Amino acid sequence: MxxxxxxxxxxxxxxxxxxxxxxxxxxxxxxxxxxxxLREHLGLTGTKKGCDHGQCGACTVLADGRRVNSCLLLAxxxxxxxxxxxEGLASSGDELHPLQAAFVERDALQCGYCTPGQxxxxxxxxxxxxxxWPSAASASLTGPVTLDAAEIRERMSGNLCRCGAYVNILAxxxxxxx
Amino acid sequence: MKPFGYxxxxxxxxxxxxxxxxxxxxxxxxxxxxxDLMKLGVAAPDMLVDVTGMLPSRIERTVRRDxxxxxxxxxxxxxxxxxxxxxxxxxxxxxxxxxxxxLAGASGQLRNMATVGGNLLQRTRCLYFQDVTxxxxxxxPGSGCPARAGEHRNLAILGGSPHCVATHPSDMAVxxxxxxxxxxxxxAAGPRAIPFSELYRLPGDEPDRETTLxxxxxxxxxxxxxxxxxxxxxxxxxxxxASYAFGVASVAAALxxxxxxxxxxxxxxxxxxxLPWRARRxxxxxxxxxxxxxxxxxxxxxxxxxxxxxxxNAFKVxxxxxxxxxxxxxxxxxxxxxxx
Numbered sequence: 001m002x003x004x005x006x007x008x009x010x011x012x013x014x015x016x017x018x019x020x021x022x023x024x025x026x027x028x029x030x031x032x033x034x035x036x037x038l039r040e041h042l043g044l045t046g047t048k049k050g051c052d053h054g055q056c057g058a059c060t061v062l063a064d065g066r067r068v069n070s071c072l073l074l075a076x077x078x079x080x081x082x083x084x085x086x087e088g089l090a091s092s093g094d095e096l097h098p099l100q101a102a103f104v105e106r107d108a109l110q111c112g113y114c115t116p117g118q119x120x121x122x123x124x125x126x127x128x129x130x131x132x133w134p135s136a137a138s139a140s141l142t143g144p145v146t147l148d149a150a151e152i153r154e155r156m157s158g159n160l161c162r163c164g165a166y167v168n169i170l171a172x173x174x175x176x177x178x
Numbered sequence: 179m180k181p182f183g184y185x186x187x188x189x190x191x192x193x194x195x196x197x198x199x200x201x202x203x204x205x206x207x208x209x210x211x212x213x214d215l216m217k218l219g220v221a222a223p224d225m226l227v228d229v230t231g232m233l234p235s236r237i238e239r240t241v242r243r244d245x246x247x248x249x250x251x252x253x254x255x256x257x258x259x260x261x262x263x264x265x266x267x268x269x270x271x272x273x274x275x276x277x278x279x280x281l282a283g284a285s286g287q288l289r290n291m292a293t294v295g296g297n298l299l300q301r302t303r304c305l306y307f308q309d310v311t312x313x314x315x316x317x318x319p320g321s322g323c324p325a326r327a328g329e330h331r332n333l334a335i336l337g338g339s340p341h342c343v344a345t346h347p348s349d350m351a352v353x354x355x356x357x358x359x360x361x362x363x364x365x366a367a368g369p370r371a372i373p374f375s376e377l378y379r380l381p382g383d384e385p386d387r388e389t390t391l392x393x394x395x396x397x398x399x400x401x402x403x404x405x406x407x408x409x410x411x412x413x414x415x416x417x418x419x420a421s422y423a424f425g426v427a428s429v430a431a432a433l434x435x436x437x438x439x440x441x442x443x444x445x446x447x448x449x450x451x452x453l454p455w456r457a458r459r460x461x462x463x464x465x466x467x468x469x470x471x472x473x474x475x476x477x478x479x480x481x482x483x484x485x486x487x488x489x490x491n492a493f494k495v496x497x498x499x500x501x502x503x504x505x506x507x508x509x510x511x512x513x514x515x516x517x518x
Contacts, residue, residue, distance in 0.1 A: 011181035030184045030226070033213070053214050054288060066261075066290045072213045073291065076184050077206070077228055125286060133265040136281040136421065141270040157421035158285020 015079050019044065020088025026075075034078045035059045035070035038085060046086040046116045050160075057159035060117035061085050067124035069158075086116035089123060099123055102172035110163035118159045122173050125155045147177045179216050183225040189232055190364040190396055196227045198366045198394030205229050205396060207296030208259065210288050215301060219310045220317060230293065233257030234399055237266045251403045256295030256362075256396075260350065261286070263294060273402060275411035275430050279353035279448075282415040285422050295397035298351055298361070298377070299389065302344035302452075303424055305329055315341045316385040326488060332426060335487040335494045337451040342385030343488065345449050346378070347424055352448035353413055354400060355456050356430040362399040365392060371401075378453035385452075408441075409434045410509040414501055415448070425449035427494050429501045433509040435469040443477070445502065450494055457481040460502070469510040471503050478502040 012029045019042060026041055035052075038044040038061070050058030052071045059071040062084040090097040096104070099119045109115045129145045137154035138145065145151065152173050153166075161169065182202075187193035197203045202224035206212060215221035234255025241250060252268060263269060264280040284292065301307065306314045306324050313322035325333055325343055333343040359374040378389055391397075405411060415428035428448035434441040443464040445457040460477035467473045478499040485495050 031179045067287045068291050069287045072210050154421050158287045
């Protein structure tokens with residue numbers, strides 16, 4: 001991935017971010033995180049800034065399908081990755097992603113600020129479990145993964161909800177699992 | 179945050195050259211700690227040398243001297259992400275202590291970003307180190323340490339000094355200490371290998387110097403020697419909430435028991451010292467002794483005799499003792515493949 005277009009002393013770069021299937025050309029100060037690039041430069045405000053220190057998960061997006069904290073990912077390092085935000089999670093414009101529908105159905109939120117991060121995180125988490133990745137809650141490191149409540153709580157621990165909607169978030173994810 | 183240049187290094191040698199020659203340059207791995215420290219003003223590099231695109235990011239068996247593959251050690255590229263390390267079939271099957279340690283740390287998102295090399299070199303989460311409005315001998319040498327008289331509940335009980343009682347925050351490193359890992363480094367003078375036990379320094383009167391690495395040294399891989407077939411290993415971490423929290427105390431252990439007698443025990447303690455703390459006194463006590471809770475307790479006590487806790491973390495002495503006894507007892511009774 002050779003994408004460096006700067007000389008050593010430049011503090012900004014011309015770069016291309018691929019977000020929700022579209023390539024976007026930007027000139028960004030190197031200090032710009034992917035989160036700020038999305039919100040402040042690309043108008044994609046679905047991704048939320050909570051703590052801005054990688055502790056709350058509100059900024060969770062997918063990079064090549066893997067969930068990451070966009071507040072700790074410098075935009076200049078996100079070139080070459082396919083970024084998916086909450087705006088691009090559903091496969092078509094009018095349909096909700098199954099997790100979005102389940103969150104609505106289960107009323108899995110109060111203020112909603114953590115919700116985009118919760119849903120992006122859950123979407124990738126389901127893929128990790130399907131790939132057989134164990135978690136700290138798994139009885140065995142090598143056995144099959146069964147996404148029960150304890151597994152989902154552990155795997156979703158990187159997403160905080162200060163309203164405390166965890167009970168319904170768990171129910172919504174369990175709905176999609178089953 | 180100070181403006182900075184950015185270069186994606188094409189290969190280890192040029193990355194090493196760039197950081198060696200420029201005092202303000204640092205390596206960028208996953209960024210989960212460094213970018214945060216830059217936001218906090220604790221780190222202020224003027225150049226980031228991104229090494230994630232070219233560092234080895236595979237996990238493979240080394241080839242034995244006789245040319246056979248298998249049974250040899252595991253070579254983990256420094257660019258491997260934590261989540262891929264914990265998910266690796268070989269790591270899960272043969273080094274449960276390592277998989278468990280990685281899974282005990284951070285969150286799913288952070289594990290997807292963090293690299294093995296970066297994990298080893300992450301900085302302490304001591305509150306004073308992370309707060310630029312406070313003195314800290316590690317951040318500003320000679321400025322003082324408010325922790326001993328202040329907030330130190332989660333700081334060191336072993337290996338600290340009057341100048342610093344910060345703890346090393348990594349879980350992975352505790353497992354690698356118990357596994358006698360070897361750290362492969364590319365430096366200005368070429369490549370070299372550093373035994374894990376020689377990677378970190380105790381703070382003494384220079385808490386700002388945390389490792390034996392020189393400026394420009396780049397960790398390229400970590401090698402983990404094979405564990406014997408009979409060895410059971412596990413990681414146990416105690417923290418203030420059930421998930422996504424730094425440890426209050428943790429133990430990594432690999433135990434070889436035959437006929438109820440300990441042939442070899444390897445024990446490392448986490449979150450209780452400035453570095454992943456290899457418990458060699460405890461190991462010596464256990465060698466050749468019955469694999470019983472009584473002897474596990476004696477071993478823990480021998481190690482913890484050197485503890486120098488502060489008023490608010492004295493509880494860690496008892497906590498570590500109890501974790502050691504409980505997990506070694508579980509390992510002594512465990513079947514292969516079980517988790518403790």
